[in-house]
Every structure is written in structure tokens, then in C-alpha cells.
Amino acid sequence: MTATGDVLNDSQIDSALAELPDWRYRRGGLVTVYKARTSAAALDLIAAVGRLAEEQNHHPDLDWRYRRVFLRYSSHDAGDKVTRRDVAAATAAGAAAAGLGATAEPGLAEG
Numbered sequence: 001m002t003a004t005g006d007v008l009n010d011s012q013i014d015s016a017l018a019e020l021p022d023w024r025y026r027r028g029g030l031v032t033v034y035k036a037r038t039s040a041a042a043l044d045l046i047a048a049v050g051r052l053a054e055e056q057n058h059h060p061d062l063d064w065r066y067r068r069v070f071l072r073y074s075s076h077d078a079g080d081k082v083t084r085r086d087v088a089a090a091t092a093a094g095a096a097a098a099g100l101g102a103t104a105e106p107g108l109a110e111g
Contacts, residue, residue, distance in 0.1 A: 022104035
């Protein structure tokens, strides 16, 4: 399924981010970093995001560094642009992180 019809413009991205305070728009995608209480808890978050990705058939770019999990959502099938699916996935990932007690550090994803 191609998502080109779901690509968000800058104004729509800004509106979505108003509802996603833990996320930023950088490098053409929605990005954040979650810090878990332990390295094992970070792996639990990765597993939760993986389950969501399989359910949604929408997979993030992910980087694990000790207690931090870096996430980036964009839609590769839409030319690596942000779509409604990315917003939904970021929302679900944020809920999973909160449920596991991870805290957002979106400033670390600013680079």
C-alpha cells in the first residue's frame, strides 16, 4: 500500500506535534528518544515497539544505546515523508513508553 495520499504538509505536521509533545520533526521524520530505567527495560520498550510495528505494518528506524531508545518514523513508501501512519505509530509508541515508565528526552533527537 502506497501512502503518498497520506503525506502531511508542514502545517499538518505542526498540528500533529501539538498532540505529541515528546516528538520532534527532524531529518524528514518524527523523532524522539526514550530513556528507560534500566537497559533491560529499554529492551522491553524495543519489544513493545516491535509488536506495534508488526500490528501496524509500519516499522520505525530504531537505535538502542544502553538505557535510551532512539525512534524515527517516516513512510518509506511515500518517499520518506511523514504520513498519518507515522503520527499514529508515534502516538502508540509514546503510550507504550509511558506504560513502561520510560521518560522522553526529545532534545537528544535534535541533531
